[in-house]
Amino acid sequence: MDNALVRGPRYAVNCSILFTELPLLERPAAAKAAGFDAVELWWPFESAVPDDAQVERFERAIRDSGVHLVGLNFAAGDMPGGDRGLVSWPERSQEFRDNIAVTLEIGERLGCRAFNALYGNRVDGVDPAAQDDLAAENLALAATAAATIGGTVLVEPVSGADRYPLLTAADAVDVITRVEHESGVSNVGLLADLYHLAVNGDDVDKVIAAQADRIAHVQIADAPGRNEPGTGTLPLLRQLEDLYTGGYDGWVGLEYKASSTTDLSFDWLR
Template sequence: MSHQLKYTVNCSLLFAELPLLERPAAARRAGFSAVEFWWPFVAAVPPDRQVDAFVSAVADAGVRLTGLNFFAGDMPGGDRGLVSWPKRSGEFRDNVDVTVGIGERLGAQGFNALYGNRVDGSTEQEQDDVAVENLALAAKAAARIGATVLVEPVSGAERYPLKIAADALGVIDRVQAAYDVPNVGLLADLYHLAVNGDDVDRVIADHAGRVAHVQIADHPGRNEPGTGTLPLDRQLTALEANGYTGLVGLEYKPSTNSDASFGWLPFERR
């Protein structure tokens, strides 16, 4: 890897062979000092003891929590966020303080607000209006701890409307035009962008300054770098050259097991 960017391990996809609360320690043993998670609970507002157990698991492992997703509904069932879902908007809003509260306790700097699928019973306009309000609310809450709300294009979810970087940037533009919230940025998952046919090199050249977080996986397969054909090292090097100084989230499915899947990354680079 020719860039000098630092990595954070997505412990919702990696170390999935272990119970959730054991994964931060496993990441530490593998040589990493930073982890990120999707929403790690079943409910939007979990019991305090569950939140405390999660916070302890991260803190006791000696790793930093760098990022957390807001509650996104039933992900295995196909949900991809509640930000733009009028009927479940209240759940998202109730979740914001819990998510930011965990971030405050563990130093997280980025919160991924998955936009949500298009749903029957609401117009696209209604969904987009709700989303702008909810993203602004989330950004104001995140600003209290100096953190950023992330908006992510996603592949593999037919009814998810943000497919390429331009879609997410358009949403961010709307939020920032309507509300004074500078802390909303693009989550550039180089895998999702490539799968959806975006011109990733052009995105990096034109919009690196608006990228608030990066995630990677190779394609095809969404496995570790080196298993597919994406020019990830070149693209990360270009991001860095264009001023990106943030972290790179390893958000891939290991092709064998988690520990073996880090072979592409020398221990001292972790």
Template sequence: MAHQLRHTVNCSLLFTELPLLERPAAARQAGFGAVEFWWPFVEAVPPDRQVDAFVAAITDAGVQLTGLNFFAGDMPGGDRGLVSWPKRAGEFRDNVDVVVGIGSRLGTLGFNALYGNRLDEVAAEEQDELAVENLALAARAAARLGATVLLEPVSGAPRYPLLTAADALAVIDRVDLQGSTAARRAEDPAADLPALGLLADLYHLAVNGDDVERVIADHTHRIAHVQIADAPGRGEPGSGTLPLDQQLTALEANGYTGLVGLEYKPSTTTDECFGWLPFERRR
């Protein structure tokens, strides 16, 4: 690839032939110095021993944990986040403390908050109001570390309401607006606004029909993290038809200096699915 952006490996989709705690070391063995994970536990507030074991797996492998998802519910069962789920608001807020605690131990600067599916029993407006509150709370907690909460359009989830970059940016704008209003009410115009940014997963955006080139042209300055997979199939770059090289080059040309998360399903063995990226460019 022509761009010089740095990569981080999503170990919730890659190296899945290994137990979760062995994946950071496998990423290091494959030449990478940075990893990211979806929520790696089965509950929002796992036992301390499980958290300690996860932290140790990262540090012992000698890799940086660059990103971590908040607890998103039963992902295999179809859940896509608790941010806008009223009955589970307490669970999400308890999870914020755990996520930020892990981040403080490992120097993690990106936390992905999946918005949550639409619910039959709750008005969309109520869900959206709750989401603004929860995202502001999470972002304030992350800001104490100098970290950013990420909001992501997602494909393949019929009831997930954020499909395009514009959908996610509209939510971020609502959080920023309410934070700004609250700061003015408190007569504290210097108060920091919540640290929120767009997670631009180029695969999800393309599959949902968004104009990825236009998103890059108009909103690179608002993109806090990038993830990639090819389409169709969500495989490694080169397994499909997406112009990922050109898109990443355009992002870099527009000033993006962040990481590119490799969040794809290997079409062959995990080792072989990195063949598109020369070993010397993985660190």
């Protein structure tokens, strides 16, 4: 939607959760036709290391649509099946590491500089502390590589996944702080999804006030339901105003499920 209509936030359509009535590679063009200039996506391939032809088709879909790619997830496993990232998953750690280069190459070519590294669920039979050690190591590797293109690695609290250990902003900031202290990187930031934070019981207003210097990307959905703003009870527009007043100048990803048709789910912007 024309960002002049909203006077502040710059909105990006999450094409992994919106326009799902269309094939994935047609969604960026649909976002552009709806009036948006930017999109973000979860990892858009089945494999952590897709072949060159798959990558080229994806990049062409972004370029031909005329939108900017402003956010991209690293490979996170089978999201519909319940996976929530590979960063702390010992059996798939090498898969994450192999994915770093291809993710950043796509980002470099398309001008994307924000990369979400979903932490991963707790694994039966594995010491949580060992998973956290592995996650810190993998995040440092990703951040070191991302720094070469001016990129930022994002750490996100998530709701609706019982075995995902990062529930609050404080949980994520603890991870970020550890990575910074242990590896010396400075390009790991908080992905503040206001829906996930609220559903998990975080005080979103306090997060916005206390973590202004940590928030590197924002996503929104209303609650209950995870639909567009105005369908639930969250004060999202006021919270976005607080974010921008507090100095945030990045994109806001529309990571919600349309309550009816996708096009109608943008009416709140008018």
